[in-house]
Amino acid sequence: MIDMPSTDTPRANAWRELLEILRTVGLALAIALVLRVVIFQPFTIPSSSMEPGLVTGDYIVVSKSSYGWSRASLPFNPPLFKGRLLGRAAQRGDVVVFRLPRDPSQTWIKRVIGLPGDRIRVREGQVFVNDAAIPQTPMGMTQDHDAPDRAVLQLGERTPNGRAYVTYDGGPGLPGDDTGVYVVPAGQYFVMGDNRDNSLDSRFSPSAGGVGLLPAENLVGRAKFVLVSWRQGASLFKPWTWLDLQWDRLLKPIR
DSSP states (O other): OOOOOOOOOOHHHHHHHHHHHHHHHHHHHHHHHHHHHHHHHEEEEOSSSTTTTSSEEEEEESSSSSBBBBBGSSTTTSSSSSSSSOOOOOOOOOOEEETTTTEEEEEEEEEEEOOOEEEEEEEEEEEEEEEEEEOOOEEEEEEEEOOOOEEEEEEEOOOOOEEEEEEEEOOOOOTSSSSOEEOOOOTTEEEESSBGGGGEEEEESGGGSSSSSSSGEEEEEEEEEEEBBBBBTTTOOGGTTOOOOOOGGTTEEEE
């Protein structure tokens, strides 16, 4: 059998190759979008409010399936529906990423301290849940990771459900160290930053720049682990800083 020469012109071959490339790129983008919407989302830590567990420059992975899906799970927070699909409650001690109630275009991260029905109060820097103190274990003085000239006391905390983590205490008598009693309504959470004296959270009203009480439908997902972490000063626009990593934080689980 004799092969017949192709009658395709170079121009037709070029268009066919271009269409194949576009089809492949489009499929890859669609898969990436589905994964981002349904399964996980990357998130960069922009501030030091969750030190020492999370520091500025951490690039973390957030599980979107942990609490089900809401409009907050979708890019740009479109007003498609209310509530959560296949919703599951957050647990005390979870580190959660959420859309800020007073400005849903902003995405923040804090730790869940109060569940629906709880009474939360802070007295002399110690958190009380339903009149029972969350135990604190002093772990010595250290320097703030993002502000080395600031000395802080490390305090280990353990929630009643067994979640253990470390917080920073900047000293007595600071804003948020003593509060009234907050009663958490149904469908909402009380969240706090681990860097207790450097966190605008549920202790502070939205008008004061805080979170206030967090509606469950604002949850994006649960923070799972630090994928990679860049030192301060690294930038996408400075290629020579791309490998300026905090190597001890690679693939670090978020407690």
